[in-house]
Amino acid sequence: MNNDTITDVYFGKAGSPGVQRRARERIHWMCSHAQGNSVLDLGCSQGIASLLLGREGKRVVGVDREADPVAFARAELEKEEAAVRERVRFVHADAAELDPKEQRFDTVMLGEVLEHQIDWSGLLDISKELLNARGRLIITTPYGFFPYHDHKEPIYLSRLWAELAERFDLRETLLIDAYLAIVAQRPQKSPRRLSSDDYAHGLTLADRRLADVDIRAEALRLDLQRRTENHKALESELAELKGRSAGTERRAQDLENATAQRQTLQERLVRADDELKHAQEALELSEQEVAVLRDEREGAGAAAEKALAGARQLGEEARAAAQALAAERERSKALESRVFxxxxxxxxxxxxxxxxxxxxxxxxxxxTEEIEDRERQLDEALRRRMELEAELRRPVAART
Incomplete structure (x- = not known):
């Protein structure tokens, strides 16, 4: 499959501006050299040249052996005015299927068709048979090697001229960018031989093509040199970024360590709070015990006073009371000692x-101060990490 999108290129919907300009130049050149009223566009692809000639009033038959581009061309034809639709038709067929007895043409166009053929000499024979007497053959084809998936062998001027000179009279050969553009005519008798002027002109064209190749080769060499230097610069920048990434990983580890230390400090603070709580509870218990002992002391003092009063009233029991009082005093002293x-x-x-x-x-x-300091360190580490991550996300061009 050719997968040609020449119509999109012509209308600026595909390809670069340079490719679009050069494609239009070749198509316009072919159309401008079409003679007579009837034109056969062999290998018409999406039909742009056929449509342009139909708009110019010529009757055109566009033929292509691939179904998809013919369907595309027919759809484009339906968008044209009625007069153009009446003058142009598209046929899905191979050139060998066309019968010269049914119709001959004033012009046969082979717009970038030969390079898609393994043996294009047969296509030249068919084109000659489909031409009226003194009919014109128009050819455009890449000169030399042109990388494309459906191109066969490169076409060079010497063989192309030799094949044409056996069948046609050569009228014009020029170079449009990297493409040969040729006008040939069906001879009335035998084709005229190429002259020394023809060969001199061919040599000039070959020199021009070679010069273009040299210029492009030098441009490619310079571009390769620039790309190599850019590649080295990118490798250096990549190495620097890897170093920064390693530093970022170390900072991230430091941040994790700081976070762990902060957690440890928080746990230690919680434990200190628990110890303080326990100490406060022990203090409250001690205060309660002192209060109980004070109550006991007050009770013991009251009992001693009562015993002393009884001793005064009961003189007979003074000695016993004295002994009891002494005992109570001893107990009181013991209690006071305990209270003390x-x-x-x-x-x-x-x-x-x-x-x-x-x-x-x-x-x-x-x-608290240590935690605040750790938090400041943590915030600083996070800020540095965000800056580094932002720098890593920035495009290379922005950093350079």
């Missing part, structure tokens, strides 16, 4: 609780 010990323990516990609270407060302040 508990007071001492309470003060010690209060002092210890105060110190613990102070230490806890200081440690909490230190932990």
């Amino acid at each position: 010990e508990l007071d001492t323990a309470l003060r010690a516990n209060e002092a210890e609780a105060t110190q613990l609270a102070q230490r806890t407060s200081r440690r909490e302040a230190e932990l």
Whole structure:
């Protein structure tokens, strides 16, 4: 399959501006050299040349052996005015199927067809048979190697001229960019021989084509050199980016470590809060125990006073009362000693609780300051990471 889209190229819907301009130039050249009223467009593809000639008032038959481009050409023809639709028709057929006895033409066009044939000499014979007497053959074809998936062997001027000179009179040969453009005529008798002027003109065309190839080769060499230098620059930039990526990974690891340390500090702060809570609970228990002992002391004092009053009233029992009082006093002393010990323990516990609270407060302040410092480090690390990620996302062209 050729997959030609020449109509889209002609109307600027496909290809680069240069390709579009050169395609239009070749198509217009062919149309301008069509003679007579009847034209056969062999290998018409999507039919753009046939439509242009139909608009100029010529009767045109476009023939192509591929069904898709013929269907496309017919659809385009339906968009034309009635007069053009009456003058132009498209046929899905091979050139060998056309019968010269049914119709001959004033002009046969082979617009970039020969390069798609393995043996194009037979197509020249068919074209000659389909021409009226003194009818004109118009050819465009790439000169030399032209990379395209459906092109067969490259066509060079010497063989093409030799094949044409056996069948036609050569009238014009020129170079349109990298394409040969040839006008030949069906001879009345035998074809005229090529002259020395013809060969000199052919040599000029060959020199022009060679010069174009040299210019393009040099342009390609310079472009390759530039691309090589750009490639090296890109490799250097890639290596730098890899280094930055490694630094980013290290910073990310530092960030993870800082996050873990922050978590550890938070856990230590929670434990310190628990220790402070436990100390406060122990202090409350100690205060409750002191209150109980004070109550006992007050009760013991009341009992001693009652015993002393009984001793005064009961003189007879003074000795016993004295002994009981002494015993009660001893108990009171013991209780006072116990109270003193508990007071001492309470003060010690209060002092210890105060110190613990102070230490806890200081440690909490230190932990808070350390956490804030870690958070600042974390924010700075995150900011650096975001900057690096943004730099990595920037296109290479923007950084250069």
